[in-house]
Amino acid sequence: MAPYPNVLVGYDGTTESDRALRWAADEARLRRLDLVVCHCWRWPYPISHIDYDIEETVKKMGRHLLDRGADRAAHLAHSVKIHKRLMDGPAYAALMHESPEAELVVIGSHEQDELPVGSTALQLPARSRRPVVVVRQAAAAHERVVVGVDGSRGGDAALAFAFEEAALRRWSLEAVYGCWEPGAVAESELALFADEEELARSCGGRLQRAVAPWRDKYPQVQTRTSLVMEGPRTALLTAAARADLVVVGDRGTGSVDPLLLGATSSALLHHAPCSVAVVHAERT
Template sequence: MPPYPNVLVGYDGTAESDRALRWAADEARLRHLDLTVCHCWRWPYPISHVDVGIEAVVKRKGERLLDHGAGQAARLARSVKVRTRLMDGPAYAALVHEAHEAELVVIGSHGQDEPPVGSTVLQLPARAVRPVIVVRRAGAFRERVVVGVDGSPASDAALAFAFEEAALRGWNLRAVYGCWEPGAVADSELALFADEDKLTRSCGTRLERAVAPWRVKYPQVDARTALVLEGPRTALLEAAADADLIVVGDRGTGRVDPLLLGATSTALLRHAPCAVAIVHAPPA
C-alpha cells in the first residue's frame, strides 16, 4: 500500500465545493487512488449551550450532505473507491489532521474576493503537510500548468508536483521565474541588480538548471521557461491569467514564520484567477 493512499477533498454542498469535488475525482482517477470526501459540521451555538437533540439534528444534516457529496463523487469517477469522513470543528483543522494520510488535498474557493485571514483557503495550505489545491471557477480552458521557480527547496517540490500534474493531464507547462526580488537574496548577490545583463544570465542559468532534471524525467511534457524582470508576485499573477493551474512552494527564499505562507503564495491564493496548488518542501 502506498504511504499516502487517497485524495482528500473538503465538501460542504456549495457550488465551490462541487468544483473541488470534480477536480479531486479527476486526481483520484488519474493517480489510481481512493477518494476521501470530508465534511466538517459545526455546533452553531456557544460551546456552553448544550442541547443533545439539536446537536443530533445538526450532525444528521452533515451526514446527509456528506452522502450527497460521496454519491456525486462516485458518479464522477466510477473506477474510484470513495470513502467518507464526517468530522466536527473548524474545517481547516480537520483537513490538516486528515491530510497526513493523503497524497494531496483539494478544496474550493469562493472566487477572487479576498479571503479572511482565518479562512480555510489560507490556513490549510500553510499547515497541511501535503500539497493543497484550491479550486476556483474556471475560465477558458488553457490546458496549461504554470509553476513558480526561485531556487528554493519549496520551488523544487513545486516543480516536481507541476510536472507530474502536466504529465497526468496531458497539459503543457510553463516555468516562470520572477527574479526581481532584491530583498530575498544574499548580500553577495545584491550587485546583480545594478546590471540587468548579469542578473539575466545568473537567474536564467538558475531557472534552466532547476527545470532540466524534470524535463528528462517527463519528456512527454511540453515545458517552456520564462525569466521575468518583475517581482515574483507580479510575474506569477500575470502568468496565471493563461493557466488552469498555478503551482508554487509554500514559501520562497525570503525569511517567513514557519506557520505562515510566503507573500507570493498568499497573494496567489487571494488573487489568482485559476486553481492554485501550494506545495511544501520536504522536511530537512
C-alpha cells in the same frame, strides 16, 4: 502501495466545494488512489446552549450532505473507491487531522480577492505538510500548468508536483522565474541588480538548471521557461491568467515564520484567477 494512499477533499454542499469535488475525483482517478470525502458539521450556538436533540438533527443534516457528496464523487469517478468522513468542528482542523494519510488535499475557494482572514483556503496551505490544491473556477480552459521557480527547496518541490500534474492531465507547463527581488537575495548578489544583462544570465541559468531534470523525467510534457524582470508575485499573477493551475512552494528564498506562507504564495491564494497548488518542501 503509495506512501500517501488517498486524495482528500472537503465538501460542504456549496458551489465552491462541488468544484473541489470534481477536481479531487479527477485526481483520484488519474493517480489511481482512493478518494476521501470529508464533511465537518458544527454546533451553531454557544456551547452553553447545547441541546442534544437539536445536535443530533444537525449531525443528521451533515451526514446527508456527506452522503450526497460521496454519491456525486462516485458519479464523477466510477472506478475510484470512495470513503466518507463525518467530523465536527472547524473544517481546517478536520482536514489537518486527515491530511497525513493523503497524497494531496483539495478544497474549494471563493473567487479571487474574496478570501476572508482565517479561511480554510488560507490556513490549510500554510500548515498542512501535504500539497494543497485550492480550486477556483477559471474563466477559460487553457490546459496549462504554471509553476514558480526561484531556486529554493520549496520551488523545487513545486516543480516536481507541477510536472507530475501536467503529465497526468496531458497539459503543457510554463516555468516562470520572476527574478527582480533584491530583498530576497544574499548581499553578495545585490550587485547583479545594477547590471540587468548579468542578472538575466545568472537567473536564466538557475531557471534552466532547475527545470532540466524534470524535462528529462517527463519528456512528454510540452514545457517552456519564462524569465521575467519583475517580482515573482507580479510575474506569476500575470502568467496565471493563461493557466488552469499555478503551483508554488510554501515559501521562497526569503526568511519567514515557518508557520506562515511566503508573500508570493499568499498573494496567489488571494488574487490568482485560476486554481492554486501550494507544495511544501520535505522537512530535513
